[in-house]
Amino acid sequence: MSEAIPQSPSRVRATAKWPGLTVLAVILLVLPFLAGNDYHYDLMIKIALTAGVAVGLNLLVGYAGQISLGHAAFYAAGAYGSALLVQQFELTPVPAMVLAAVGVAVLAWLVGKPILHLKGHYLSMATLGLGVIAAIVINNEDQLTGGPDGLPVAPLSLFGHELSVFGSYDLFGVAITGTQVWYGIAAGFLFLSVLFALNLIDSPLGRALRALHGSEIAAQVAGVDTGKFKLRVFVISAVYASLAGSLYGYYGGFITPNIASFTHSIELITIVVLGGMASTYGVILGTVILLLIPQFLTGFQELEMVLFGAILMVVMIFMPRGLVPTLARRFQKEAS
Amino acid sequence: MTALLSVDKLGKEFGGVHAVEDLSFQVEKGRIHSIIGPNGAGKTTLFNLITGLYQPSSGSVHLNGRSLAGHQPHELAPLGMCRTFQNLQICQNMTALENVMLGRHRHLKQGTFTSLFKLPALRRADQRCREECAELMEFVGCGQYIKHHASAMPYGALKRLEIARALAASPDILLLDEPAAGLNRTETDALRDVIRRIADKGITVVLVEHDMKLVMSISDQVLVLCYGRKLAEGTPEEIRANPDVIDAYLGNRHSREEATA
Numbered sequence: 001m002s003e004a005i006p007q008s009p010s011r012v013r014a015t016a017k018w019p020g021l022t023v024l025a026v027i028l029l030v031l032p033f034l035a036g037n038d039y040h041y042d043l044m045i046k047i048a049l050t051a052g053v054a055v056g057l058n059l060l061v062g063y064a065g066q067i068s069l070g071h072a073a074f075y076a077a078g079a080y081g082s083a084l085l086v087q088q089f090e091l092t093p094v095p096a097m098v099l100a101a102v103g104v105a106v107l108a109w110l111v112g113k114p115i116l117h118l119k120g121h122y123l124s125m126a127t128l129g130l131g132v133i134a135a136i137v138i139n140n141e142d143q144l145t146g147g148p149d150g151l152p153v154a155p156l157s158l159f160g161h162e163l164s165v166f167g168s169y170d171l172f173g174v175a176i177t178g179t180q181v182w183y184g185i186a187a188g189f190l191f192l193s194v195l196f197a198l199n200l201i202d203s204p205l206g207r208a209l210r211a212l213h214g215s216e217i218a219a220q221v222a223g224v225d226t227g228k229f230k231l232r233v234f235v236i237s238a239v240y241a242s243l244a245g246s247l248y249g250y251y252g253g254f255i256t257p258n259i260a261s262f263t264h265s266i267e268l269i270t271i272v273v274l275g276g277m278a279s280t281y282g283v284i285l286g287t288v289i290l291l292l293i294p295q296f297l298t299g300f301q302e303l304e305m306v307l308f309g310a311i312l313m314v315v316m317i318f319m320p321r322g323l324v325p326t327l328a329r330r331f332q333k334e335a336s
Numbered sequence: 337m338t339a340l341l342s343v344d345k346l347g348k349e350f351g352g353v354h355a356v357e358d359l360s361f362q363v364e365k366g367r368i369h370s371i372i373g374p375n376g377a378g379k380t381t382l383f384n385l386i387t388g389l390y391q392p393s394s395g396s397v398h399l400n401g402r403s404l405a406g407h408q409p410h411e412l413a414p415l416g417m418c419r420t421f422q423n424l425q426i427c428q429n430m431t432a433l434e435n436v437m438l439g440r441h442r443h444l445k446q447g448t449f450t451s452l453f454k455l456p457a458l459r460r461a462d463q464r465c466r467e468e469c470a471e472l473m474e475f476v477g478c479g480q481y482i483k484h485h486a487s488a489m490p491y492g493a494l495k496r497l498e499i500a501r502a503l504a505a506s507p508d509i510l511l512l513d514e515p516a517a518g519l520n521r522t523e524t525d526a527l528r529d530v531i532r533r534i535a536d537k538g539i540t541v542v543l544v545e546h547d548m549k550l551v552m553s554i555s556d557q558v559l560v561l562c563y564g565r566k567l568a569e570g571t572p573e574e575i576r577a578n579p580d581v582i583d584a585y586l587g588n589r590h591s592r593e594e595a596t597a
Binding site: 196199200202203204205206207208210211213214215217218219220221222223224225226232236278 | 387389408409410411412413414418419421425426427428429430434435437438439440441442444445446447448450451452453454458462465501502504505
């Protein structure tokens, strides 16, 4: 296999990622015009941040076939970590967010290292434990974390301006509210999450990951050190969660131990399973659906967990591939 | 005469059952070396021992003079060894071409940040890999499936796809585990052609196969296994004339005579 290979016939081009990304960008840009009030913005920001986590978690669950039941711990670690770095060490918010992400990456690496060369569902068990421990630590270390009462978070500051959701700002002569700026940040975060995820999936690294799911033996024989690759994607997905968690803290200005709860981890897994494992755009839709449902169920909040369970079961039984891949396949069949 | 692969007094026990016992043989560079034997003779076990999926109970395997003892399966591709599987190991969640590109894994950069940002160098290398792998699919004769998803390919084509994936690693030695199983006569003839062309590239081929016509027509050397032991070794002509081999395959001479009497 030398360099003397004729220029590519067009049929072996890589799958283009730009059409999908353009559609996503257009939707993200149009949504603010449909938003009527701050409540809509609030919902969209939360959806975008959660979707970012789900896109990262999907790399682990959907592509590498590993299950984490403790991603809320990484999310909370990002939120509390960056809040505390600002509060205790007087770091500015953005470096604090990066530092928290590095810390979470190290944590994920330490948790994943001993278990990820084992076959089976050990990662689920370990992350389940991690999630429970994280929630206990946040609840009990009230000197530092505020315990069950929560922790106020300093607002994000950008270009020397403190960014408050209640403030109003001037963007190239156009007056915008703080909420709108936050929508821009959250939408940008989601867009970059998707861009990086798509890049990763279509790289040699991503191929190795997908191969792990397809046939671990085939991957090994091709020279893929499976344990090492699982560990890498686990760390990457944890960093996604950490960054989203930090942003969530800065946005809300207040965080509680709820974000580290087992329910939150299950919610994230449900999103991935519902939207479609191994479908980056699918999990965005999954997030939209799962975060909109409670809006119609106000007053039945205690039913949330039951609902997640029911959704997981129904999806697993009737469309194990998840919503988007199942529908895509059906349309393809009808077309052909 | 240099031995590329040398197996020395190799043994594997499964709870008292000797799947492979005291087995020694050498594979010379650039040859097609076939391993035959009745069902349960230990052929696939031998492959799994050589490729690190099993750890031997005794004995050793050397590739290019380096011991393979204690190597993980993923460490063998960099040493120049690749294999296919009797029961296919195809990633059904990927396209046909991506399956082949997986084979090229060890030749490609896969840094986390390079991948996340998809830097131009990585993109170019990946595109070159894509083209090379498309050529390999043509080479093994499944070029018409380049644009297909692996899950949409027929069995015979998947068998070739596995060979293409193994070749993508640019191995020195290629181990084929029953590549003709499940193929019809025409497909087997085409496969013979592919194996010959692989050998012509200078790649050493170790072939486990039940199809005698295929084995006898392309092998330089044939090793016959029976109950995990070496029964005979030699050129196809020698094997064909070996009375022990005929016994193993067709039963003992006495019982045969009794049956015909």
